[in-house]
Amino acid sequence: MNAAVTTLPRLKYVHLCGCPRQASRLGYYAMSGCHGPQMKMDASLHLERKPDWIKVRLPNNPAFWSTKALITDLKLVTVCEEAQCPNRWECWGQGTATFMIAGEKCTRACGFCAVKTAKPDALEDDEPLRVAEATRRMNLRHVVITAVARDDLRDGGAEHFQKTIEAVRAINPGIVIEVLVPDFNDRDWALQMVMDARPHIFNHNLETVERLTPLVRSRAQYQRSLAVLKKAKAMVHGKVATKSGIMLGLGETREEILAAMDDLLSADVTVLTMGQYLRPTPRHLPVVAYIHPDQFAEYKQIALDKGFRHVASGPLVRSSYHAADFRPELDILEDAEKHVRPQAGMELQPEQLAIPQATREILQRSIAG
Numbered sequence: 118m119n120a121a122v123t124t125l126p127r128l129k130y131v132h133l134c135g136c137p138r139q140a141s142r143l144g145y146y147a148m149s150g151c152h153g154p155q156m157k158m159d160a161s162l163h164l165e166r167k168p169d170w171i172k173v174r175l176p177n178n179p180a181f182w183s184t185k186a187l188i189t190d191l192k193l194v195t196v197c198e199e200a201q202c203p204n205r206w207e208c209w210g211q212g213t214a215t216f217m218i219a220g221e222k223c224t225r226a227c228g229f230c231a232v233k234t235a236k237p238d239a240l241e242d243d244e245p246l247r248v249a250e251a252t253r254r255m256n257l258r259h260v261v262i263t264a265v266a267r268d269d270l271r272d273g274g275a276e277h278f279q280k281t282i283e284a285v286r287a288i289n290p291g292i293v294i295e296v297l298v299p300d301f302n303d304r305d306w307a308l309q310m311v312m313d314a315r316p317h318i319f320n321h322n323l324e325t326v327e328r329l330t331p332l333v334r335s336r337a338q339y340q341r342s343l344a345v346l347k348k349a350k351a352m353v354h355g356k357v358a359t360k361s362g363i364m365l366g367l368g369e370t371r372e373e374i375l376a377a378m379d380d381l382l383s384a385d386v387t388v389l390t391m392g393q394y395l396r397p398t399p400r401h402l403p404v405v406a407y408i409h410p411d412q413f414a415e416y417k418q419i420a421l422d423k424g425f426r427h428v429a430s431g432p433l434v435r436s437s438y439h440a441a442d443f444r445p446e447l448d449i450l451e452d453a454e455k456h457v458r459p460q461a462g463m464e465l466q467p468e469q470l471a472i473p474q475a476t477r478e479i480l481q482r483s484i485a486g
Contacts, residue, residue: 216281228402317445321349323361361390365416367404413431
């Protein structure tokens with residue numbers, strides 16, 4: 118079965134309180150206002166049996182266990198584990214990870230996501246330093262920093278992102294910094310805090326096509342996400358690589374996928390990821406279709422032909438999968454470093470985009486801001 122699903126399945130969603138919602142114009146039962154996805158459906162709707170091309174490699178590299186030990190030692194959270202990423206064995210085996218800051222409890226309840234929904238804990242002041250130390254110990258040249266949605270905070274966690282970016286840059290100069298952020302409820306001043314820290318790659322996922330967004334994404338809005346991506350780039354005068362991703366297999370049509378590509382290009386996005394949706398638990402959205410690798414390859418070529426600079430497309434592709442395979446243009450890297458390094462008291466060497474190890478005093482001053 119490919120992505121061109123024309124007959125959309127009807128799914129009945131029920132609130133945790135037990136009260137069903139009226140059918141929406143989408144042909145689904147909406148779950149906005151819900152505290153977590155609960156569903157009742159025919160067993161035949163969900164494609165339980167995975168095809169042969171959905172295969173996950175188990176850990177056989179000592180680096181996997183050393184990475185796991187390091188993350189445990191520094192008391193860090195990774196989206197690799199929290200979101201049950203199918204590639205965590207491979208990535209950890211290569212000594213890479215995506216760090217999830219601001220806790221492991223999300224204020225939203227998206228129908229596809231395995232991260233727990235609950236009242237979040239207070240932010241940990243030393244977390245930025247611990248993430249920075251992890252990048253140093255792992256000798257990373259590319260780091261991805263993400264977070265749960267923190268709608269309980271006025272800035273949505275933006276300042277915590279800013280401090281973490283600054284800490285990583287101070288303790289591990291020359292590293293390429295990628296952030297995967299929530300929408301901050303479209304508060305421009307919060308988004309500006311993140312962009313003032315000058316990440317090299319700004320990632321915010323569209324997740325799905327416009328029609329399915331109210332069902333798939335809790336509180337999020339399709340047009341809002343596009344606006345966040347466009348504004349982030351404008352805030353640094355285009356000197357950042359913008360990236361977004363969508364999941365396939367939720368019942369979207371081919372035409373809707375191509376329309377989402379066009380919408381992202383209109384929002385000045387240059388990097389696109391596309392992967393197969395895999396249901397984390399029976400309480401989450403069903404897998405309506407398994408997309409064949411050949412179809413993913415076709416979508417990749419279409420996206421490249423449309424104008425995306427870099428496209429990762431495949432059944433097990435996720436936002437951060439092989440993130441270091443993409444390197445932003447040199448002018449983006451240099452502009453970010455020229456902007457932030459003098460402010461942090463660090464000497465700039467743009468020809469290498471690296472400087473001698475920052476002193477502890479510089480690091481603390483950078484975090485104190």
